[in-house]
Amino acid sequence: MVSVGQHENIEILSYSQVEEVAGYVGNFKVRVRKKARYVDADLCTGCGLCQEKCPAKKIPSEFDGGLGTRTAIYIPFAQAIPRVPVIDRDNCRYFQNGKCGVCAKLCPRGAIDFEQEDQLVELEVGTIIVTTGFDLFDCSRVSEYGYGTYDNVLSSLQLERLVDASGPTRGRIVTKEGREPESMAIVHCVGSRDKNYNRYCSRICCMYSLKLAHLVKDATDAEVYEFYIDMRTGGKGYEEFYERLQEEGVTFIRGRPAEVLPRNGKLVVKAEDANLGRLVEVPVDMVILSAGLEPRRDAEDVARTFGLSRSADGFFLERHPKLGPVETASNGVFIAGACQAPKDIPDTVAQAGAAAAAAMVMMDKGRVTLEPSIAQVNVRLCSGCGECVVACPYSALKLVDGHVEVDETACKGCGVCVGHCRSKAITVLHFTDEQLLAEMQGALRTLEVA
Amino acid sequence: MPEPRIVAYACTYCSYPGADLAGISRIKYSPNVNIIRVLCSGRVSAELILRTLREGADGVLVLGCHYGDCHFINGNHRTAKRVAILERVLEYAGIEPERLRLEWVSASEGERFAQVVDEFTETIRQLPPMKQVLA
Numbered sequence: 112m113v114s115v116g117q118h119e120n121i122e123i124l125s126y127s128q129v130e131e132v133a134g135y136v137g138n139f140k141v142r143v144r145k146k147a148r149y150v151d152a153d154l155c156t157g158c159g160l161c162q163e164k165c166p167a168k169k170i171p172s173e174f175d176g177g178l179g180t181r182t183a184i185y186i187p188f189a190q191a192i193p194r195v196p197v198i199d200r201d202n203c204r205y206f207q208n209g210k211c212g213v214c215a216k217l218c219p220r221g222a223i224d225f226e227q228e229d230q231l232v233e234l235e236v237g238t239i240i241v242t243t244g245f246d247l248f249d250c251s252r253v254s255e256y257g258y259g260t261y262d263n264v265l266s267s268l269q270l271e272r273l274v275d276a277s278g279p280t281r282g283r284i285v286t287k288e289g290r291e292p293e294s295m296a297i298v299h300c301v302g303s304r305d306k307n308y309n310r311y312c313s314r315i316c317c318m319y320s321l322k323l324a325h326l327v328k329d330a331t332d333a334e335v336y337e338f339y340i341d342m343r344t345g346g347k348g349y350e351e352f353y354e355r356l357q358e359e360g361v362t363f364i365r366g367r368p369a370e371v372l373p374r375n376g377k378l379v380v381k382a383e384d385a386n387l388g389r390l391v392e393v394p395v396d397m398v399i400l401s402a403g404l405e406p407r408r409d410a411e412d413v414a415r416t417f418g419l420s421r422s423a424d425g426f427f428l429e430r431h432p433k434l435g436p437v438e439t440a441s442n443g444v445f446i447a448g449a450c451q452a453p454k455d456i457p458d459t460v461a462q463a464g465a466a467a468a469a470a471m472v473m474m475d476k477g478r479v480t481l482e483p484s485i486a487q488v489n490v491r492l493c494s495g496c497g498e499c500v501v502a503c504p505y506s507a508l509k510l511v512d513g514h515v516e517v518d519e520t521a522c523k524g525c526g527v528c529v530g531h532c533r534s535k536a537i538t539v540l541h542f543t544d545e546q547l548l549a550e551m552q553g554a555l556r557t558l559e560v561a
Numbered sequence: 562m563p564e565p566r567i568v569a570y571a572c573t574y575c576s577y578p579g580a581d582l583a584g585i586s587r588i589k590y591s592p593n594v595n596i597i598r599v600l601c602s603g604r605v606s607a608e609l610i611l612r613t614l615r616e617g618a619d620g621v622l623v624l625g626c627h628y629g630d631c632h633f634i635n636g637n638h639r640t641a642k643r644v645a646i647l648e649r650v651l652e653y654a655g656i657e658p659e660r661l662r663l664e665w666v667s668a669s670e671g672e673r674f675a676q677v678v679d680e681f682t683e684t685i686r687q688l689p690p691m692k693q694v695l696a
Contacts, residue, residue, distance in 0.1 A: 422629075440634055504633050504635050504636060505633075524600050525603055526599065526636075527601060527604065527633065527639050529606060530604055530606040531639065535608075550597050551609075554568050555568065555617060558566040559566065
């Protein structure tokens with residue numbers, strides 16, 4: 112990330128939001144809102160003094176999954192690029208009651224600017240790659256597992272923070288009470304493969320659950336129980352890793368737990384062991400819920416902004432599942448990573464590389480090849496009713512001065528607009544009414560002869 | 562009684578390759594159908610369907626991709642709406658709505674294509690020739 116941040120040809124607009132995308136491939140006009148972070152990024156050196164001295168210290172850290180705390184002026188996580196803090200208005204004493212301003216007084220560069228406002232930036236770009244990622248499934252929705260009710264039921268990402276040497280416990284895996292757990296249950300498929308939440312498989316959970324089990328085994332003497340529906344360890348070296356975990360003594364129980372209940376200071380995981388064909392109750396000190404992946408909360412808005420479609424599960428839709436895995440319905444807009452579907456790091460890196468290459472190819476050529484069959488409007492016949500504008504799956508049509516105009520770079524020639532036009536004002540080249548009628552008449556004639 | 566004449570409109574990305582597959586798999590199907598390729602079943606306008614019947618076709622088959630598979634995102638949804646309305650228009654005009662049928666055939670469903678065509682031909686065979694209706 113650091114080398115990206117320092118690259119002369121790459122400009123990172125962090126803490127920013129794309130508000131509008133106009134134009135078409137090669138000529139996109141993008142309006143970006145750079146949100147006010149109340150710190151002048153040009154003056155700030157990232158020394159961290161403000162963060163150290165900020166008196167509002169008890170704010171649960173989002174990055175640590177609420178296990179650690181942060182201050183009101185903060186850098187979200189250690190490797191964040193750029194290394195410039197942001198002030199969280201809702202928790203900042205200066206913004207809440209006008210008193211404090213400690214950071215402004217202490218900053219050796221005078222970089223704190225409480226008056227800073229959002230900035231609008233207009234960019235002209237040729238291609239766009241959307242990589243907005245995913246949201247973690249909110250485990251508290253599965254109430255029978257008691258996430259948010261019992262202290263020692265944690266999400267997989269929280270355990271991830273516990274095992275991190277720079278995390279809130281400096282890498283010590285401990286219960287809420289500060290003890291090292293003697294036993295731990297890892298519950299797979301929380302929010303995945305479940306028709307109550309998401310039907311799809313989140314794909315990465317089996318492997319990260321195995322990894323977490325391995326790290327727990329490594330750092331503690333805890334017994335680890337993995338409750339799974341199916342182990343999905345497809346991928347290079349993955350099955351071997353699963354076998355290694357079996358040898359390391361992790362207990363695998365085939366069955367989705369029914370519930371987690373507290374009993375005698377422990378958490379009892381109730382499940383049916385499908386391999387044994389009987390009910391089991393496993394008392395443990397910690398329960399880890401392997402949360403699934405979901406589309407980002409704002410995926411719908413992002414899809415609208417960039418002219419993307421979404422599949423039934425809410426992730427962004429690629430142009431073709433096999434032949435166009437990084438292209439989208441919008442020419443010049445590419446997707447990569449978990450915003451397209453849940454996927455692990457190797458797959459994400461591969462897809463991101465493919466998206467970057469596809470975008471480069473397009474820009475290197477400097478021109479785009481259009482479909483020969485695209486819609487054409489007879490302006491004299493067009494009544495401007497706009498039926499076709501609504502029908503077009505590619506938003507390639509728009510009303511201009513009372514008639515419809517075709518964006519030739521966006522049109523794919525499907526002809527849905529033709530099917531909708533009441534005035535016969537729009538046609539698709541090579542599939543005109545005359546051509547289809549002639550073809551139909553010919554077809555009937557040959558059938559007559561036969 | 563003359564053999565029924567049927568025109569099928571098949572979309573480029575699912576149903577037409579489906580028909581191709583039926584062909585290369587040497588699956589037999591009724592010779593009463595002639596296929597016209599369109600880019601998307603959504604292109605098949607109401608007018609095109611009515612004109613086909615007006616020209617004396619005994620049946621019109623519209624073939625598109627299954628829901629969610631449409632190469633053009635949701636063109637087939639538009640087709641489905643249009644055909645549903647058109648069936649009622651046909652009924653109103655005194656033409657058997659069975660003469661128009663919409664089916665989803667994917668590129669891998671060669672067998673299904675043959676089945677659909679055979680079934681539809683049988684249905685049309687039960688109806689009087691369109692020429693008689695038009696006369």
